[in-house]
Amino acid sequence: MSGAPYRPPARLPRSFEPEASVVLIGIRGTGKSTLAVFASSAFQWRLVDADYAFHEATGLTHAEYKQRHGAHDYRARQLGVLQSVLHANPKRCVLVCGSSSGALEKTGQELLRDYARSHPVVYVVRDPKSLQGYLKDWQLDRITTILNHSGSVFRSCSNFEFYNLTEPKVNAEPSALRPALSAPTFLTLNHLERHFLKFITLVTSGAGIPSLESAYPLSQIRPEFRRYTYGMAVPLSAFVNHDLDVEELESGADVFELIVDDLTSPAKFEQFSCSRADQISDAFSRIRRGIIVPLLYHVRPGLAMDSEEAKTIYLDLIFHGLRLAPEYMSLDLSLDDNTFNEIVRMKGSTRIIGHLFVRGDHPPPWDSPSWIRSYERAKWLGCDIVRFLRPAFALEDNYAAQRFRDTVSNLPSPRPPVIAYNTGEMGRFSACFNPVLVPVTHPILQALEAPKPIIASVGGGHERSVPPPDVLRTFVRPCVTAASCTNALFSAFVYSPLRFYVVGDAAHKNPCPPMHEVAFQSCGMPHTCSWHQERNIEKLKELAGGSYFGGFSINDSLAIDTTSLSNLWSPHAKAVGAIDTIVPIRASSRASEPLGDLLDLMDTRNQPGPVKALYGDNTTWLGVRACIRRGLSPANAVTSRTSALIVGAGSTARAAAYAVLQLGVKNLFILNKHTEDSEGVVAHFQRLSSTFSHETNGDSTKGTNPLGSTAEFHILESWDTPWPVDFRQPTIIVSCISSSDCLATLLPSQWLKSATGAVVLDATEYTPPSSSVSVLAKQIQSEAHRGYISMGASDLMPEVGFAQFELFTGRRAPRNVMRREVRQRYIEIERACSDGNSYPSR
Known part of the structure; x- marks a missing residue:
């Protein structure tokens, strides 16, 4: 862990009053202004930039004021403006304070540190190469030095940290069925927006941003409360040394566990450094951007937690992890009560897993009273979940683990969920039948982590391979995959094929x-x-x-x-x-x-x-909403003036209308060749809204409006109708008319005049017409240079399928697997259609 020494940040709280303003700090070029626009637009909060405030207060830029009044007066005025910006905007604001705002000055640090006691202050960091691309002529060594110095300062006066990833350019392969979504810049900004809003929602404990996944069935239930859930355990070293596909690793998992393995061996002990902190933040950010399940941050305690050096590094890693706002964090139960309580008080929205792994050749058996005492202590310390591990030495140890879990389930409520299983090959049985968040691995990781055998002499000139010592004594690597655990449940008749x-x-x-x-x-x-x-x-x-x-x-x-x-x-x-x-x-x-x-x-x-x-649900609206969110550019973020157009009046059109209403769209236009059908759709939703208002007597505290927001409905009489001049051009368009209907072929050009483009979803059918490819897709593809994004059945079907899979199985869908299958199926369909053949069958 080479690099500048890590200066432990101030231990600041992470719980705030509702709608407390958010502050973004960092050096120039890290993307603070872009992130602030995302947050202010999503929250509908005011954006305040300290640099603009300085110019507004003085009529001069920073450089002009410093040249005219001198460095001493400049610093005093700079800090005065920073103080004014912070104190004048305590609620419903996103504040941007760069290095020119005085944040690097000692007094500026004190102002920010004091503000962070009641507000989220987020340090935005970026990798040196990306900053070099922004700052152009700066040398990489100089940027790295500045990052190390400023990072230590900014971390000392902030309580959160966001690593702004620079993604490689995306080269989407267009097809007639599914043209390229967009230019690389759009995709990068879209990913960044979703990533940052996910982070900022956790930082603010849910400040009114509807999560992309919030309505999927399993997203409404925390994984620790469901049966047979899995945590994909991935060591940080694997991310540092290999280019891992995060979405592939996520398949089948309910939680993604990042294992910081700095303390695995005493030989690895080095002082925690700024560069290592950046490395952890980078890996954490890459994971969060690529997954939809919660993230668990776990610092593996290692073998020497009784040494002060190891404990210091462990706590530095823990406090750094809290800055990243993980949904879950493990905390070693060997810590003393005072230290443990201090961390729990600072956890914010993070849920704490009390972790205890008893190693060695003679760990206490599961029926030892020490385990129940440890569980009761974890409960008293405020743990949300408790995780106990010990190596297995006999098959009986697995049955004993089950008996211990049964004992815990009979304790008086409230009782935090318990994870209790044996590690190592012999403990696989207890891991498979542990019902709560058992750590699992993946074939990709198994190939990377396969321990190299040690060749040992057995006498007589003979040698044999033996497992390395850490496998014999620590058994820390998961030995089961999510698929093998699930398969074991079917083999044991806990589950049955349906x-x-x-x-x-x-x-x-x-x-x-x-x-x-x-x-x-x-x-x-x-x-x-x-x-x-x-x-x-x-x-x-x-x-x-x-x-x-x-x-x-x-x-x-x-x-x-x-x-x-x-x-x-x-x-x-x-x-x-x-x-x-x-x-x-x-x-x-x-x-x-x-x-x-x-x-x-x-x-x-x-x-x-x-x-x-029989229980009936509608998943089409979830698929439509997910596609819109994925294809909607940040420039077209939903506001009170956003317009959406739904073409059609059937059940899919109703689902599409419901989806855009849930996104907060307030101006909804309906078009169908039969106007009376359009009127029927409008009447349906107006009746729904009226019923809600009557049942709650206008009191919003008595329930949630099923439409998400109050909206105005407008019916377009025909395709020749000019777009109403009092409303913005539609930036969300969903076509829900059968492809056999000629009206579904092209959209009128007068409705495609948005200066910022639009996302256009062709939700007509799950299969394309056999005689031709989508004319609508070709039309929108021709408008891609103006920001129009085409999405179709190959985008919609997997999103609908994810929700259906959750309802069918009670498990998270393997999204990558399902997307690949649909994509391959549509390639075959497209090829068959272009050759004039019938649909391929399987």
């Missing part, structure tokens, strides 16, 4: 069945998914009543007609007025409730038995 069906007129052309099949296989689930071309409701009910029925994915052609299939509807399905996903309820205690317990629904997935009721 049958899923895609239902609809064009189901045999639908890539949905193979998408779910490969997802099941990837996760170690022997379920099946096949198409079922059936319109007879009674026959579908008979199919859904089977003991091994898993669920229906209903094609748009049947979405309205299947209302009588489902006994219970989700709130979203009620709001849309249509269901596209049906799963069985087998727990009789919940059969009479409108799904008052989503956890119960998820925990009974993958299990056969009599069907008590």
Whole structure:
């Protein structure tokens, strides 16, 4: 860990009053102004830049004022403006304070440090090469030196840290079905915006930014409260030494665990440095940008936590991790009570996992009272979760771990969830059947981390391979994958293979069945998914009543007609007025409730038995919303003046309208060739809003508006109608008319006049027309130079599939796997269509 010594930051709080202003600090070129625009737009907060405030107060730039009045007067005025900016904007502001604001001066540091006691102060850092590209003529060594010096200062007066990644340029491969999304600059800014808003939501404990994933079924339940959840454990050294695909590693995981392994061996002990802190922040940022599951920050205590040197480095690493706002952090229970309590008081929104790994050849057995005492202490210290590990030396140790978990489950409430299992090859059984966040590995990591054997002499001139000592004594590497754990649950009859069906007129052309099949296989689930071309409701009910029925994915052609299939509807399905996903309820205690317990629904997935009721949901709106969020440029961030256009009036159009309303759009335009159908869509949502207002008597504290916000609906009479001059051009367009309808081919040019472009989603069908590729996609592709982004069925289907997979299985979807399958399927379809052949079959 070479580099400038790490100066431990001030130990500042991370809990604040609602709507406390956020401050961004850092040197020039780190991206503070861009990030501030993202946050102020998302929060609808005021943006205040200290440099502009200085110019406004003095009428001069910093350089002009310093030249005219001298360095002494300049510093005094500089700090006076900084103090004024901080004190005058305590709420609902995003403040930008660069190095020219006086933040590097001693008095400026004190001002920021004092402000950080009641506000989030975020140090924005960037890698030296990216800064060199921004600062042009500066030498890399000079930039690195400045970063090390300023980083130590900025960290001393801030309580959070954001590493602004510079992504490589994206070269998307266009196709007729799915043209290139955009220029690399757009994609980079889009990723950065989503990443920063995710971070800032955690920093502010949810200051009103709707998360991209917040409405997916499993996002509503913390992973520690679900059964059989997994944490993908990845060492920091693997990120430093290898170019890892984060999204690939995430597949099958419920939490992503970054293991800081600096203390693994006493031989590695070095002073914690600024460069190492930057390295950790970089890796953490790369992970968070690439995943949708929560992030767990774990500093592996190593073998020498009893030494003061190791403890100091451990605490430096812990306090640095808190600056990154992880959703979870482990904290070693060998720490004394005072130190532990201090960290818990500073955790902010981070949930603490009390961690205890008892190593050695003779760890206490699971029935030892010491484990219960340690659990009670962890509970008293304020841990949200408790994690106990010990090596296994006999098969009986695995059964003992289960008995210990049973003992904990019988303790009086409240009791934090417990993770208790044996490590090493012999402990795999207890790991597989540990129900809460067991650390798992991935085949990619297994190939990288395979320990090299040691050649030992056994006498007589013979040699043999033996495991290295750390494997014999510490057993810290996970020995199971998420897929192998899930497969073990099926092999042990905890779970059973179920049958899923895609239902609809064009189901045999639908890539949905193979998408779910490969997802099941990837996760170690022997379920099946096949198409079922059936319109007879009674026959579908008979199919859904089977003991091994898993669920229906209903094609748009049947979405309205299947209302009588489902006994219970989700709130979203009620709001849309249509269901596209049906799963069985087998727990009789919940059969009479409108799904008052989503956890119960998820925990009974993958299990056969009599069907008590059928639960219907709508996932199309989730897919539409995800596509819009992914394709919407930062320049078109939703504001009160944003306009959206929905083409169509069927169930997909209702889902699209609901999606844009949930995004906060207040001006919604509907077009359909039959005006009365458009009026029906408007009447549906107005009735929904009116019912909510009546039930709550206008009191917003009594519930959440199902439409997300109050909106104005407008009906366009025809394709020839000019866009209303009183409204902005649409920056969100969703086409929901069948591709066989000639009206679905092109959008009128007078509706494509947005100066900042738009995201255009063609949600017509899951399969393209056999006679031609999407004309709409070609039209929007031709407007890409003006910022118009085309998205289609190959984008929408995986997003819908992710939500359906969660409802089907109660597990996170392997997103990369499903996207690849759909992409490959559409390439085959496109190739067959261009050759004049029929749809390929599998």
